[in-house]
Amino acid sequence: MLEGLPPNGATHVMRVDAPEDAARAIAEFIGETFDPAEVATSAFEIEDRAEGSGWAVEVYFAEEPDEDSVRELIALVSPEAAAAAVFSTLDKKDWVAASLEGLAPVAIGTFVVHGSHDRGVVATNQIGIEIEAALAFGTGHHGTTKGCLAAIVAFGKQRRPAGTLDIGTGTGVLAMAAARLFHKPVLASDIDRVAVSTARANARANHAAAEIHFLHAPGLGAGEFLRRGPYDLVLANILLAPLKGIARPLARLVAPGGTVVLSGLLPSHANAALAAYRAQGLRLVRRRTIEGWTTLELSRDIGRPKR
Template sequence: MLEGLLPNDATHYMRVSAPEGDARRIADLIAETFDPAEVAVANFEQPDGVWAVEAYAGSAFDPDMLRDLVVVAAGEDFAARVEFGELQEKDWIAASLEGLAPVRVGPFHVHGSHDRARVPPNGIGIEIEAALAFGTGHHGTTQGCLAAIVDEARRGTPRRVLDVGTGTGVLAIAAARRFRTLVMAGDIDVVAVRTGKENARANASAPFVRMVLAPGVDAPALQREGPYDLILANILLPPLKRLAKPLRPLLAPGGRVVLSGLLESHANAALAAYRAQGLKLVRRRNIEGWTTLTLSAGGASARPLF
């Protein structure tokens, strides 16, 4: 999932301030409506305690539709406050990051470079540079996947990990930092792959993370390194359903699949597609209206931790 990545052709932005609940509903509805490769959206708390929603797009920028979505999510009053504008030649991504506090999930602390000093000595810091991405880690889908990685660590160490739709690479980096094992990471977008490589290097994970430009899981490099004990897929419902059948042969006996990018109302549809491939639900985790599913192939899998 291209969470937090600026679309390649971004030229315009939308911005609106609202209380936290309204801001989250606005951001979630925009994220659900548009292709994340075409429209990037983030919501975050500002220093004054009011939340902001920002959306960035190029050819997909549609002010009327965006305003209508704000009406549906939060009402006419907030739609009247929406601001639109053209992107200027400035480090607007860094400005967005300044208002974001680090996100903690178990030992993981996802943060910007401005918060590097806030990572505790026993924490696993994952730094996403402001020049490359914004908002990563603050979305409920990413948090759910990070929590699933923490769950997997309690079981042992997977021999091979696959991250489908890696985006900024935050999940691949988290798995590499926690398990110190090979993590294959694929994405259909060349910008995402380049960003993931840079983030892996910045987070001392490059020796373990291999980024691949790949739609789905059919790339020879991804096929060659399987089967995988842990597969992460934080994307959207339609591609998750399409992946169910081709992904199944890549899962090792006893391996686990973590699915996210799902609204709570979409989770059962994804679950049905993977149950049809013989997988069983292990855990359903809901965070801020988004669902993360962990499924198992049954049998033994992860190696014990020593």
């Protein structure tokens, strides 16, 4: 459900300008400290400033944060940024409107992810996925989502999966991409009930609901994951800590010869995620880095035993 937009019901925001390395580190550190269902972080480049380009960090909170505690976390990366951080309340209607109006269509392979205001840009030979990201993450504009969409396109050039699993579905953009491209069953899960509801509505609007089963579930312990598996294609666009935590149960769900796509990873975290999945019998096929975020494509060799 990673996307860098405000979490469900966001009420407060913290913003601070910082050099690129510090901005990325602050966003990463805060993102790993808080529950991703309650806090969303975004580090991004600022353009067209009088003094030149620079970077900023925005952190959105579902509830009013303890400012002193947040500043203490930032100070571990940059004392200067901690002192300069600005906290403010957030009008929900304002950020929803701003997030939608500013989103340009994103084209990845045959996919075009767009808002309702850009329906006309989708060509007849493209697969349009319409997303309004007012309540959950996943508009296609984040480097992690782009990396996963590129991996789906690459998989489709080789074969069609008998079944796809999308873990941390957010708005359902990856689940819908797989359903629209392959016309095969998809199981999409998320820890956030609102995200599941939003993704289900998006799937109906995109004529993909018939092929996607949505499931509210923390982790992979629910029996439905096993009953609907194994899966030829598994997508997990979350964060390093939960990716490592689900490595063993996820590997058990992958069909022989299947592909696992992991994202939500900074380049510095990719090897740690890779090590966790190599220990479960998966091997690296491709590593993509888009806009400062890494996506790993892994494979389970046919005949390799599951641990």
